[in-house]
Amino acid sequence: MKLLTVIVLLPLAGFLLNGLLGRRLGRTFVSIVGCGLPILAFLATLKAVLLLQAAGPDAALLEVAYRWASFGDQGFDVAFYFDRLTAVMTLIITGVGSLIHVYSTGYMKDDPGYARYFAYLNLFLFFMLTLVLGRSLLVCFVGWEGVGLASYLLIGFWFEDPAKAAAGKKAFITNRVGDAGFLLGLFLLYWALGTVNMDEINAAFAAPVAPAVSASLVGVLLFIGATGKSAQIPLHVWLPDAMAGPTPVSALIHAATMVTAGVYLVARLHGIYEHAPEASQVVAVIGVLTAFFAATIALVQTDIKKVLAYSTVSQLGLMFLALGVGAYGVAVFHVYTHAFFKACLFLGAGSVIHALGGEQDIRKMGGLWRRIPLTFGTFAVATAAIAGIPPLAGFFSKDEILWFALASQHGGSAALWVLGSAASLLTSFYMFRLLWLTFLTPSRMSHDTEHHVHESPFSMTGVLIVLAALSAIGGFFELPHFLEPLLPIPAVAGSLEHYEHTFVFVAVAVALLGLAAATFMYRRGLARGEALAARFPRLHRILGGKYYIDELYEAVLYRPLHWVSDRVFLGLGDRLLIDGSLHGLAALTRRASGRLSRVQTGQLQWYVAMAVIGVVGCLVWVWRHG
Amino acid sequence: MADTQLLLGLSFVLFALGLVGVMVRRNALVMLMCMELMLNAVILALVTFSLETATLSGAVLVFLIFVVAAAEIAIAIPIVLQLSRQRSSLDVEGYDRLQG
Secondary structure, three states: OOHHHHHHHHHHHHHHHHHHHHHHHHHHHHHHHHHHHHHHHHHHHHHHHHHHHHHOOOOOEEEEEEEEEEEOOEEEEEEEEEOHHHHHHHHHHHHHHHHHHHHHHHHOOOOOOHHHHHHHHHHHHHHHHHHHHEOEHHHHHHHHHHHHHHHHHHHOOOOOOHHHHHHHHHHHHHHHHHHHHHHHHHHHHHHHHOOOEHHHHHHHHHOOOOOOOOHHHHHHHHHHHHHHHOOOOOOOOHHHHHHHOOHHHHHHHHHHOHHHHHHHHHHHOHHHHHOOHHHHHHHHHHHHHHHHHHHHHHOOOOEHHHHHHHHHHHHHHHHHHHHHOOOHHHHHHHHHHHHHHHHHHHHHHHHHHHHOOOOOEHHHOOOOOOOOHHHHHHHHHHHHHHHOOOOOHHHHHHHHHHHHHHHEOOOOOHHHHHHHHHHHHHHHHHHHHHHHHHHHOOOOOOHHHHHHOOOOOHHHHHHHHHHHHHHHHHHHOOHHHHOOOOOOOOOEOHHHHHHHHHHHHHHHHHHHHHHHHHHHHHOOOOHHHHHHHHHOHHHHHHHHOHHHHHHHHHHHHHHHHHHHHHHHHHHHHHHHHHHHHHHHHHHHHHHHHHHHHHHOOOOHHHHHHHHHHHHHHHHHHHHHHO | OHHHHHHHHHHHHHHHHHHHHHHHOOEHHHHHHHHHHHHHHHHHHHHHHHHHHOOOHHHHHHHHHHHHHHHHHHHHHHHHHHHHHHHOOOEHHHOOOOOO
């Protein structure tokens, strides 16, 4: 039996069943199919992992599903490749994915689009699994585009609201910009190497004879693709808007899995980046800048989901920082821990929104810990995990990222470490701010809302508990070590070798400092924060306006394009040239036929006379020329 | 020899009569009759040539023309009937609705 193919196809079957039959067969059917098939995929993945473990540390399972295209002696296969990196990603996708499906049965219970929702969610899993299991970049690209489609469909799930539909379009179009880079990198690799299989690409770059293509160029092009999917500067603008979708979607697609596809891509093609110091430098700098700037924006957001969205952008920046300094396994480690605590945070936020009947503004929350204790408990654990409080999961991965940002011989530097640590400090601050304002400060809810607050059903809280437990203990699994046969750990600068433990203490101190500052500012409510904002009004405005990146893009890209489309393409091209020539032809024909129509008198005798004249003319001609 | 010329002359006269009739008469039925006259003039010419050259193909062609003439009348008479019902007139001058 083709195990890997089965893993990929199970969610597709769910999509087809729910999409075609879901509305007719009712909610129970939809729930069983929608949750059952991802869980089956998870179990199949576990089996594949056992097979892989038996095969040895750097072994890989390879399965050719079918030949896609062939020309001459070459061709493209749809092949699935399963090594330890794929195993980790697949386990996250199917595992966290299944949990979020279960949670959705509670969260989306009363939505009229229940079947459509689960169909899309399963479709997303199918494409995401194609992305990580595909052996060739081409199959990966199919998944890459597919998850973009599923993301678009789910962001715009409530498409009756034009703002939500527009957010979906924004996500899709921003991703296209990155996809152009991905495709160019793909073409360049195929042109230079004659293969798009990722293991062969890595091998080609590791060979003693360097391939006839600049690794840095390919690296940067593929990284442009990654910035689109993983919301890095300058293509980060779509992710905060993507929060328009249902909250479990934000947890699954825009926090735990899809947005880490860029990290996966770079880690998977580490062979290129190891030989491309310039490209690695670009990755590290973009990553750390994104981490820092997104964290500053998150400081002033008041929508609970927007805070988490900017936090996701910031954490993704840290992952790219790790990739840029050559610590590929560490980046995947952070993908793995981040999947747990960020999914937990988003689902917790969903539970809060559910409890408050749709309220998302943290200024109108507070005091919820007594009313929804389970949500509060899990949210607090996940907050501590993302802030980097030991011994929770986020501490381990983040600490290692910062350590390698400083000490790696593959581009580590003090500047990266300082910015990364600052981002980490801000992360701790804004996450605890969120925790205080949502759950701990005295209530600022309206009387009406307060009356209706209720804890979510077990299908939701149960998932929260599982994810919180994983956020707590997930860090003890030494993932970078597990991945070391595939993803080498960079050498550490000699002068810093003995200071690793010191920097662990610094990282913990940074996290605790953020906690202390947030406690000081927000323990009593909003007053101190507002006073600070009033003191620095300009800074507050810039942060609240998200550095006006959207406005910049509108002025620099949208307006000129709109002008050119309107005046040149529509006015000159369409209206004048195409419409003008067609209308001119039509007028000419009408005038000519107006003249000719006078011959058609309707008089039979006239026609007969014309026929006789014609026949006589023919006869004369034949007689003359006969 | 003289007979042949006589017959061909008769055929020509009949044809000319038919043609002039079609061109000048306004009555649709009379026009149809004139067309039949032209067909019969042609038939006469064909038979004459068939006798003159002692071949059969001209005579065979006559039967074809009979069939065509019968078919033509079978369609033309109903058309004329419908037209006269609509306009209660057989004057072809009135049937000019298709003029450009």
